[in-house]
Amino acid sequence: MLGQALLRLQGIVKKFGDFTALDNIDLEINEGEFFTIVGPSGSGKSTLIRLLVGMDDVTSGEILLRGQRIDQTPANLRPTCMVFQSLALFPHMSVGQNIEFPLKLRKVSPADRRARALELLDLLRLPRDYYDKRISQCSGGERQRVALARALAFDPEILFFDEPLSALDYRLRKTLEKELKDLHARTGKTFVYITHSLEEAMVMSDRIAIMRDGRFEQIAVADEIYGKPVSRFVAEFMGEVNLFPLASDAKGALSSDVLKINHSTKLDAVPPDSRGLLMVRPEYMRFAEGANSHDFTLTGIFQGEYALGSRIQYELKTPKGIVTVEKLREDRLSAREGDTVALGFNSDVTHFIGDAT
Numbered sequence: 001m002l003g004q005a006l007l008r009l010q011g012i013v014k015k016f017g018d019f020t021a022l023d024n025i026d027l028e029i030n031e032g033e034f035f036t037i038v039g040p041s042g043s044g045k046s047t048l049i050r051l052l053v054g055m056d057d058v059t060s061g062e063i064l065l066r067g068q069r070i071d072q073t074p075a076n077l078r079p080t081c082m083v084f085q086s087l088a089l090f091p092h093m094s095v096g097q098n099i100e101f102p103l104k105l106r107k108v109s110p111a112d113r114r115a116r117a118l119e120l121l122d123l124l125r126l127p128r129d130y131y132d133k134r135i136s137q138c139s140g141g142e143r144q145r146v147a148l149a150r151a152l153a154f155d156p157e158i159l160f161f162d163e164p165l166s167a168l169d170y171r172l173r174k175t176l177e178k179e180l181k182d183l184h185a186r187t188g189k190t191f192v193y194i195t196h197s198l199e200e201a202m203v204m205s206d207r208i209a210i211m212r213d214g215r216f217e218q219i220a221v222a223d224e225i226y227g228k229p230v231s232r233f234v235a236e237f238m239g240e241v242n243l244f245p246l247a248s249d250a251k252g253a254l255s256s257d258v259l260k261i262n263h264s265t266k267l268d269a270v271p272p273d274s275r276g277l278l279m280v281r282p283e284y285m286r287f288a289e290g291a292n293s294h295d296f297t298l299t300g301i302f303q304g305e306y307a308l309g310s311r312i313q314y315e316l317k318t319p320k321g322i323v324t325v326e327k328l329r330e331d332r333l334s335a336r337e338g339d340t341v342a343l344g345f346n347s348d349v350t351h352f353i354g355d356a357t
Contacts, residue, residue, distance in 0.1 A: 004030065004031060005028040005029070005030055005031075006029055006030060006031035006032075006033075006065065006066060006157065006158070006190055007027075007028070007029040007052070007063070007064070007065055007158060007190070007192075008027070008028050008029075008062075008063075008064045008067075009025050009026060009027040009028075009061065009062075009063055009064075010026060010061055010062045010063075010064070011024055011025075011026065011060065011061040011062070012024070012025040012026075012027075012048075012051065012058055012060075012061035012062075012063065013025075013058065013059045013060045013061055014044075014047055014048075014051060014056070014058060014059050014214075015059045020214055021044050021047040021214055022044050022047055022048060022051070022214045022215075023213070023214040023215050024061075024215070025048065025061070025214075025215065025216065027209070027216070027219070029158075029190065029192060030190075030206075031190055032188050032189070032190055033190055033191070033206045033207065034181070034184050034191045034193065034204055034205050034206045034207075035190075035191065035192050035193065035205065035206065035207055035209070036192075036193040036194075036195060036200070036201040036204065036205040036207070036208050036209070037049070037192070037193070037194050037195075037208075037209045037211060038195060038196065038197075038198060038201045038208060038209070038210055038211070038237075039196075039210060039211030039212060039237075040196070040212070040237070041196070043211040043212050043213065043214070044211050044213070044214040044215075045194050045211050046162065046194060047214075048194075048211075049082075049160050049162055049192070049194050051063065051071070052080070052158075052160060052192065053075055053078070053080055053081075053082045053160050054070075054073065054074060054075030054076075054078050054080075055075060055082075057071070058071050065078075065079070065157070065158075079156055079157040079158070080156050080157065080158045080159070080160060081102075081151040081152075081154070081156040081158075081159055081160070082151070082159075082160045082161075082162065083147050083148060083151050083159065083160070083161045083162070083164045084147075084162050084164070085162055085163045085164055085166055085167065087143055087144065087146075087147040087164070088147075089135050089143060089146060089147060089150070090135065091134075091135050091136050092134075092135075093134075093135060094131065094132050094133060094134055094135070095121075095126070095130045095131055095132070095133050095134075095135060095138065095146050096114065096117045096130075096131035096132060098135060098146055098150055099116075099117040099120055099121070099146065099149045099150045099153055100113040100114070100116070100117050100153065101150060101153075102150065102153050102154045103116060103153050103154060106154060114131075116153060117131060117149070117153070118131065120149035120152055120153060121149065123149070123152070123183075123186070123187075124145040124146075124148055124149045124183070125145070125179075126142065126145055126146070126149075130142070140167075140168055140169075140172060141168070141172050141175065141176060144164065144165070144168070144176055145179075147164070148180075148183065152187065152189075156189070157189075157190065158189070158190045158191075158192060159189055159190070159191050159192070160192045160193075160194075161191065161192070161193040161194060161195075162194050163194055163195050163196065165177065165195075165197075165200065166195070166196070166197070173200075177199075177200055177203045177204055178203075180204055181203065181204045184204075193205070198237075198238060198239060201222065202222045202226070205221075205222060206221070207219060207220060207221055208220065208221070208222055208225050210225065210233075210234050210237060210238075212233055217230065217231060217233055217234050218230045218231070218234050225238055226238050226239070226281075227281075227351060228351050229279070229351070229353065230353070231353060232277060232353060235277075235279050235351075235353060239281070240281070240282045240313075240324050240326070241279055241280075241281055241282070241324075242279070242280050242281070242282065242285065242323050242324060243277040243278070243279055243353075244256060244258045244259050244277065244278045244280075244296075244298075244320075245257060245258060245275075245276075245277060245278075245320070246259070246270065246275070246276060246277065246278040246352065247274070247275045247276075248267075248270045248271065248272055248273060248274050248275075249272070249273060250272050250273045251272060252266075252270070252271075252272040254266075254267060254270065256278070256296075257320070258298060258318065258319070258320045259278070259296045259297065259298050260296070260297045260298060261295070261296055262294070262295050262296070262297075265295040265296070265347055266347070267347055267350070267352060269351070269352040270352050270354075271354070274354055274355070275354075275355060276352055276353050276354040276355055277352070277353045278296070278350050278351075278352055278353075279350060279351045279352070279353060280345050280349055280350050280351075281349075282313065282324040282325050282326040283326045283327075284345055284349035285323070285324070285325040285326075285343055285344075285345055286343065286344050286345060287325070287333060287341060287342065287343060287344075288342040288343055288344030289342075293344055294344025294345055294346050295344075295345070295346045295347045296344060296345055296346070296347070296350075297342060297343065297344040298318060298323070298342075298343050298344075299318070299340055299341065299342050299343070300316030300317055300318045300323050300340070300341055300343060301316060301317045301318075301338060301339070301340060301341075302314070302316055302333075302335045302336065302337055302338065302339045302340075302341050303315045303316060303317050303322070303337060304337060305333070308326070310328060310329060311326050311327065311328055311329065312326070312327050312328075312329055312332055312333075313325070313326050314326075314327070314333060316341055316343065323343060325343065
Protein backbone atom coordinates (compact mmCIF):
# COMPACT_ATOMS: atom_id res chain seq x y z
CA MET A 1 0.00 0.00 0.00
CA LEU A 2 1.33 3.44 -0.94
CA GLY A 3 2.33 5.89 1.76
CA GLN A 4 1.70 9.59 2.22
CA ALA A 5 3.02 12.30 -0.10
CA LEU A 6 6.82 12.14 -0.14
CA LEU A 7 7.64 14.65 -2.86
CA ARG A 8 5.60 17.77 -3.51
CA LEU A 9 5.96 20.34 -6.30
CA GLN A 10 4.24 23.69 -5.87
CA GLY A 11 3.96 26.22 -8.69
CA ILE A 12 7.12 25.06 -10.48
CA VAL A 13 8.12 27.28 -13.40
CA LYS A 14 11.24 26.80 -15.52
CA LYS A 15 12.17 29.33 -18.18
CA PHE A 16 15.02 29.42 -20.67
CA GLY A 17 15.09 33.03 -21.76
CA ASP A 18 11.64 33.80 -23.17
CA PHE A 19 10.73 30.11 -23.49
CA THR A 20 8.66 28.55 -20.70
CA ALA A 21 9.61 24.86 -20.45
CA LEU A 22 7.51 24.18 -17.34
CA ASP A 23 4.40 26.21 -16.66
CA ASN A 24 3.18 26.31 -13.04
CA ILE A 25 3.53 22.58 -12.25
CA ASP A 26 1.85 21.16 -9.14
CA LEU A 27 2.38 17.51 -8.23
CA GLU A 28 2.43 15.07 -5.31
CA ILE A 29 4.28 11.75 -5.46
CA ASN A 30 3.55 9.24 -2.73
CA GLU A 31 6.09 7.31 -0.72
CA GLY A 32 6.70 3.89 -2.27
CA GLU A 33 5.05 4.84 -5.56
CA PHE A 34 6.17 3.92 -9.08
CA PHE A 35 5.33 7.19 -10.84
CA THR A 36 5.94 7.53 -14.58
CA ILE A 37 5.99 10.73 -16.64
CA VAL A 38 5.25 10.31 -20.34
CA GLY A 39 5.04 12.86 -23.11
CA PRO A 40 6.19 13.71 -26.62
CA SER A 41 9.57 15.30 -27.30
CA GLY A 42 9.62 18.86 -26.03
CA SER A 43 6.79 18.35 -23.54
CA GLY A 44 9.04 19.19 -20.56
CA LYS A 45 9.51 15.78 -18.94
CA SER A 46 13.32 15.76 -19.07
CA THR A 47 13.46 19.36 -17.84
CA LEU A 48 11.27 18.38 -14.91
CA ILE A 49 13.43 15.48 -13.82
CA ARG A 50 16.57 17.63 -14.06
CA LEU A 51 14.96 20.02 -11.57
CA LEU A 52 13.99 17.16 -9.28
CA VAL A 53 17.53 15.78 -9.06
CA GLY A 54 19.14 19.22 -8.78
CA MET A 55 20.84 19.38 -12.18
CA ASP A 56 19.00 22.64 -12.98
CA ASP A 57 17.49 25.40 -10.83
CA VAL A 58 13.82 26.29 -10.76
CA THR A 59 12.82 29.73 -12.04
CA SER A 60 10.08 29.91 -9.43
CA GLY A 61 8.13 27.57 -7.18
CA GLU A 62 9.12 25.03 -4.54
CA ILE A 63 10.16 21.36 -4.41
CA LEU A 64 9.57 19.77 -1.02
CA LEU A 65 10.71 16.39 0.28
CA ARG A 66 8.85 15.33 3.44
CA GLY A 67 7.74 18.95 3.81
CA GLN A 68 11.27 20.41 3.60
CA ARG A 69 12.40 22.51 0.63
CA ILE A 70 15.13 20.90 -1.45
CA ASP A 71 15.03 23.01 -4.62
CA GLN A 72 17.93 25.09 -3.29
CA THR A 73 19.88 22.05 -2.06
CA PRO A 74 22.84 20.93 -4.24
CA ALA A 75 22.29 17.66 -6.10
CA ASN A 76 25.02 15.81 -4.16
CA LEU A 77 23.33 16.65 -0.85
CA ARG A 78 19.85 15.45 -1.82
CA PRO A 79 18.72 11.95 -0.73
CA THR A 80 18.00 11.06 -4.35
CA CYS A 81 19.75 9.28 -7.20
CA MET A 82 19.48 9.25 -10.98
CA VAL A 83 19.79 6.37 -13.46
CA PHE A 84 20.63 7.87 -16.85
CA GLN A 85 19.88 6.54 -20.31
CA SER A 86 23.65 6.35 -20.89
CA LEU A 87 24.07 4.62 -17.47
CA ALA A 88 27.29 6.67 -16.91
CA LEU A 89 29.22 3.64 -15.65
CA PHE A 90 33.03 3.72 -15.49
CA PRO A 91 34.29 1.22 -18.13
CA HIS A 92 37.79 1.00 -16.63
CA MET A 93 36.41 -0.08 -13.24
CA SER A 94 35.10 -3.43 -12.11
CA VAL A 95 31.44 -4.06 -11.34
CA GLY A 96 32.18 -3.87 -7.62
CA GLN A 97 34.10 -0.61 -7.94
CA ASN A 98 31.25 0.95 -9.89
CA ILE A 99 28.69 -0.06 -7.27
CA GLU A 100 30.92 1.17 -4.45
CA PHE A 101 31.73 4.52 -6.05
CA PRO A 102 29.06 6.63 -4.25
CA LEU A 103 29.99 4.96 -0.96
CA LYS A 104 33.66 5.76 -1.52
CA LEU A 105 32.74 9.43 -1.99
CA ARG A 106 31.03 9.27 1.41
CA LYS A 107 34.17 7.87 3.05
CA VAL A 108 32.61 4.48 3.83
CA SER A 109 35.24 1.92 4.84
CA PRO A 110 36.44 -0.58 2.18
CA ALA A 111 35.05 -3.54 4.10
CA ASP A 112 31.61 -1.97 4.46
CA ARG A 113 31.64 -0.90 0.82
CA ARG A 114 32.36 -4.43 -0.33
CA ALA A 115 29.69 -5.90 1.93
CA ARG A 116 27.10 -3.47 0.57
CA ALA A 117 28.14 -4.17 -3.04
CA LEU A 118 27.72 -7.92 -2.53
CA GLU A 119 24.28 -7.37 -0.98
CA LEU A 120 23.26 -5.36 -4.02
CA LEU A 121 24.57 -7.98 -6.44
CA ASP A 122 22.28 -10.44 -4.66
CA LEU A 123 19.37 -7.98 -4.83
CA LEU A 124 19.87 -7.40 -8.57
CA ARG A 125 20.32 -11.15 -9.14
CA LEU A 126 23.87 -10.94 -10.40
CA PRO A 127 26.42 -13.58 -9.35
CA ARG A 128 28.76 -12.45 -6.57
CA ASP A 129 31.80 -13.27 -8.71
CA TYR A 130 30.75 -10.36 -10.94
CA TYR A 131 32.26 -8.13 -8.26
CA ASP A 132 35.65 -8.33 -10.06
CA LYS A 133 34.27 -8.40 -13.60
CA ARG A 134 35.03 -5.42 -15.86
CA ILE A 135 32.11 -3.32 -17.02
CA SER A 136 33.40 -3.66 -20.58
CA GLN A 137 32.84 -7.43 -20.28
CA CYS A 138 29.18 -7.08 -19.22
CA SER A 139 26.17 -7.37 -21.50
CA GLY A 140 23.66 -4.55 -21.91
CA GLY A 141 21.26 -6.09 -19.41
CA GLU A 142 24.03 -6.68 -16.88
CA ARG A 143 25.14 -3.06 -17.17
CA GLN A 144 21.60 -1.93 -16.47
CA ARG A 145 21.59 -4.01 -13.29
CA VAL A 146 24.97 -2.61 -12.23
CA ALA A 147 23.68 0.94 -12.75
CA LEU A 148 20.67 0.12 -10.57
CA ALA A 149 22.88 -1.39 -7.89
CA ARG A 150 25.07 1.74 -7.86
CA ALA A 151 21.97 3.93 -7.57
CA LEU A 152 20.77 1.91 -4.59
CA ALA A 153 24.19 1.81 -2.93
CA PHE A 154 23.69 4.78 -0.59
CA ASP A 155 20.03 4.01 0.09
CA PRO A 156 18.34 7.02 -1.61
CA GLU A 157 14.76 7.96 -0.74
CA ILE A 158 13.83 8.43 -4.40
CA LEU A 159 15.28 6.91 -7.57
CA PHE A 160 14.85 8.91 -10.77
CA PHE A 161 15.10 7.21 -14.16
CA ASP A 162 15.64 9.05 -17.45
CA GLU A 163 14.63 6.61 -20.21
CA PRO A 164 17.07 3.91 -19.02
CA LEU A 165 15.76 1.16 -21.33
CA SER A 166 15.35 3.10 -24.57
CA ALA A 167 18.62 1.92 -26.15
CA LEU A 168 17.98 -1.80 -25.55
CA ASP A 169 16.52 -4.35 -27.93
CA TYR A 170 12.87 -5.33 -27.53
CA ARG A 171 13.34 -8.70 -25.79
CA LEU A 172 15.82 -7.35 -23.22
CA ARG A 173 13.67 -4.28 -22.63
CA LYS A 174 10.64 -6.44 -21.83
CA THR A 175 12.70 -8.54 -19.41
CA LEU A 176 14.04 -5.47 -17.62
CA GLU A 177 10.59 -3.88 -17.41
CA LYS A 178 9.45 -6.85 -15.33
CA GLU A 179 12.66 -6.81 -13.28
CA LEU A 180 12.30 -3.10 -12.52
CA LYS A 181 8.73 -3.61 -11.37
CA ASP A 182 9.85 -6.53 -9.21
CA LEU A 183 12.79 -4.53 -7.83
CA HIS A 184 10.44 -1.70 -6.92
CA ALA A 185 8.24 -4.12 -4.98
CA ARG A 186 11.20 -5.71 -3.18
CA THR A 187 12.90 -2.46 -2.17
CA GLY A 188 9.80 -0.40 -1.37
CA LYS A 189 11.59 2.64 -2.79
CA THR A 190 9.90 5.53 -4.58
CA PHE A 191 10.60 5.38 -8.33
CA VAL A 192 10.06 8.37 -10.64
CA TYR A 193 10.45 7.25 -14.23
CA ILE A 194 10.69 9.23 -17.48
CA THR A 195 9.92 7.45 -20.75
CA HIS A 196 8.52 7.99 -24.22
CA SER A 197 7.30 4.38 -24.25
CA LEU A 198 3.62 3.98 -23.37
CA GLU A 199 4.13 0.24 -23.05
CA GLU A 200 6.79 0.71 -20.35
CA ALA A 201 4.53 3.11 -18.50
CA MET A 202 1.51 0.78 -18.65
CA VAL A 203 3.47 -2.27 -17.48
CA MET A 204 5.34 -0.77 -14.55
CA SER A 205 3.53 2.24 -13.10
CA ASP A 206 1.22 2.85 -10.17
CA ARG A 207 0.29 6.19 -11.77
CA ILE A 208 1.09 7.85 -15.07
CA ALA A 209 1.37 11.57 -15.81
CA ILE A 210 0.92 12.73 -19.40
CA MET A 211 2.83 15.93 -20.18
CA ARG A 212 2.08 18.43 -22.91
CA ASP A 213 3.66 21.84 -23.48
CA GLY A 214 5.14 22.09 -20.01
CA ARG A 215 2.03 21.05 -18.09
CA PHE A 216 0.32 17.87 -16.97
CA GLU A 217 -2.60 16.98 -19.20
CA GLN A 218 -3.74 14.06 -17.01
CA ILE A 219 -2.47 12.12 -13.98
CA ALA A 220 -4.13 8.80 -13.17
CA VAL A 221 -3.69 5.04 -13.02
CA ALA A 222 -2.95 3.36 -16.35
CA ASP A 223 -6.42 1.90 -16.90
CA GLU A 224 -8.08 5.28 -16.33
CA ILE A 225 -5.78 7.15 -18.69
CA TYR A 226 -6.25 4.50 -21.37
CA GLY A 227 -10.00 4.09 -20.92
CA LYS A 228 -11.07 7.57 -19.78
CA PRO A 229 -8.73 10.19 -21.22
CA VAL A 230 -9.61 13.80 -20.42
CA SER A 231 -8.75 15.14 -23.86
CA ARG A 232 -8.29 14.21 -27.49
CA PHE A 233 -4.53 14.63 -27.03
CA VAL A 234 -4.38 12.00 -24.26
CA ALA A 235 -6.74 9.65 -26.13
CA GLU A 236 -4.55 9.69 -29.24
CA PHE A 237 -1.28 9.70 -27.32
CA MET A 238 -2.21 6.53 -25.43
CA GLY A 239 -2.51 4.41 -28.57
CA GLU A 240 -4.78 3.58 -31.49
CA VAL A 241 -8.23 5.08 -31.02
CA ASN A 242 -11.43 5.76 -32.94
CA LEU A 243 -13.06 9.15 -32.29
CA PHE A 244 -16.53 9.96 -33.61
CA PRO A 245 -18.29 13.35 -33.46
CA LEU A 246 -21.29 13.22 -31.15
CA ALA A 247 -23.82 15.83 -30.03
CA SER A 248 -26.86 15.96 -27.78
CA ASP A 249 -29.83 18.30 -27.90
CA ALA A 250 -31.50 20.06 -24.97
CA LYS A 251 -33.37 16.86 -24.09
CA GLY A 252 -30.26 14.69 -24.25
CA ALA A 253 -31.09 12.98 -27.57
CA LEU A 254 -27.91 11.90 -29.36
CA SER A 255 -26.91 12.63 -32.94
CA SER A 256 -23.86 12.07 -35.14
CA ASP A 257 -23.01 12.68 -38.77
CA VAL A 258 -20.91 9.47 -38.81
CA LEU A 259 -22.74 6.97 -36.62
CA LYS A 260 -26.19 5.45 -36.83
CA ILE A 261 -27.55 5.47 -33.28
CA ASN A 262 -30.08 2.97 -32.01
CA HIS A 263 -33.16 4.96 -30.86
CA SER A 264 -33.02 3.37 -27.40
CA THR A 265 -29.37 4.26 -26.77
CA LYS A 266 -28.65 6.53 -23.81
CA LEU A 267 -25.32 7.88 -22.59
CA ASP A 268 -25.37 9.35 -19.09
CA ALA A 269 -21.86 10.72 -19.68
CA VAL A 270 -23.15 13.08 -22.39
CA PRO A 271 -24.79 16.19 -20.88
CA PRO A 272 -27.79 17.75 -22.64
CA ASP A 273 -26.96 20.34 -25.29
CA SER A 274 -23.30 19.36 -25.64
CA ARG A 275 -20.80 18.41 -28.34
CA GLY A 276 -17.67 16.31 -28.28
CA LEU A 277 -16.06 13.06 -29.37
CA LEU A 278 -17.15 9.52 -28.61
CA MET A 279 -14.09 7.35 -28.08
CA VAL A 280 -13.88 3.61 -28.66
CA ARG A 281 -10.63 1.67 -28.70
CA PRO A 282 -10.03 -0.66 -31.70
CA GLU A 283 -10.29 -3.84 -29.61
CA TYR A 284 -13.91 -2.98 -28.73
CA MET A 285 -15.07 -2.51 -32.32
CA ARG A 286 -17.18 -5.37 -33.71
CA PHE A 287 -18.16 -6.50 -37.17
CA ALA A 288 -21.91 -5.88 -37.08
CA GLU A 289 -24.51 -8.40 -38.20
CA GLY A 290 -27.43 -5.99 -38.63
CA ALA A 291 -28.49 -2.37 -38.36
CA ASN A 292 -29.78 -2.73 -34.79
CA SER A 293 -27.24 -5.24 -33.51
CA HIS A 294 -25.33 -2.56 -31.55
CA ASP A 295 -25.96 0.81 -29.91
CA PHE A 296 -23.83 2.49 -32.58
CA THR A 297 -23.20 1.27 -36.14
CA LEU A 298 -21.48 2.52 -39.28
CA THR A 299 -20.13 1.16 -42.54
CA GLY A 300 -16.67 1.37 -44.03
CA ILE A 301 -14.70 0.22 -47.06
CA PHE A 302 -12.19 -2.51 -46.20
CA GLN A 303 -8.68 -1.27 -46.96
CA GLY A 304 -6.39 -3.89 -45.52
CA GLU A 305 -5.13 -5.85 -42.54
CA TYR A 306 -1.90 -5.77 -40.57
CA ALA A 307 -0.48 -8.58 -38.44
CA LEU A 308 0.39 -7.57 -34.85
CA GLY A 309 1.59 -10.87 -33.42
CA SER A 310 -1.41 -12.53 -31.79
CA ARG A 311 -3.76 -9.81 -33.12
CA ILE A 312 -4.85 -8.54 -36.50
CA GLN A 313 -5.50 -4.84 -37.12
CA TYR A 314 -7.99 -3.83 -39.81
CA GLU A 315 -8.42 -0.42 -41.42
CA LEU A 316 -11.71 0.67 -42.95
CA LYS A 317 -12.30 3.92 -44.81
CA THR A 318 -15.37 5.99 -43.92
CA PRO A 319 -16.47 9.43 -45.19
CA LYS A 320 -14.99 10.93 -42.00
CA GLY A 321 -11.66 9.06 -42.02
CA ILE A 322 -10.08 5.72 -41.14
CA VAL A 323 -11.63 3.42 -38.52
CA THR A 324 -9.37 0.84 -36.90
CA VAL A 325 -10.46 -2.57 -35.61
CA GLU A 326 -8.33 -5.10 -33.72
CA LYS A 327 -9.20 -8.77 -33.37
CA LEU A 328 -7.49 -11.94 -32.21
CA ARG A 329 -6.19 -14.11 -35.03
CA GLU A 330 -8.90 -16.72 -34.50
CA ASP A 331 -11.57 -14.02 -35.13
CA ARG A 332 -10.06 -13.06 -38.47
CA LEU A 333 -12.34 -11.22 -40.89
CA SER A 334 -12.87 -12.71 -44.35
CA ALA A 335 -13.03 -9.64 -46.55
CA ARG A 336 -11.28 -8.27 -49.60
CA GLU A 337 -10.04 -4.79 -50.32
CA GLY A 338 -12.96 -2.66 -51.46
CA ASP A 339 -15.66 -4.66 -49.66
CA THR A 340 -18.25 -2.73 -47.64
CA VAL A 341 -18.15 -3.83 -44.00
CA ALA A 342 -20.62 -3.02 -41.23
CA LEU A 343 -19.17 -2.10 -37.83
CA GLY A 344 -20.74 -1.64 -34.43
CA PHE A 345 -20.09 -1.09 -30.74
CA ASN A 346 -22.10 -0.63 -27.57
CA SER A 347 -22.23 2.30 -25.17
CA ASP A 348 -20.53 0.43 -22.31
CA VAL A 349 -17.18 0.41 -24.16
CA THR A 350 -17.25 4.13 -25.02
CA HIS A 351 -15.94 7.27 -23.38
CA PHE A 352 -17.20 10.77 -24.14
CA ILE A 353 -14.70 13.63 -24.42
CA GLY A 354 -16.68 16.85 -24.16
CA ASP A 355 -15.92 19.86 -26.39
CA ALA A 356 -13.00 18.02 -28.01
CA THR A 357 -11.63 19.45 -31.24
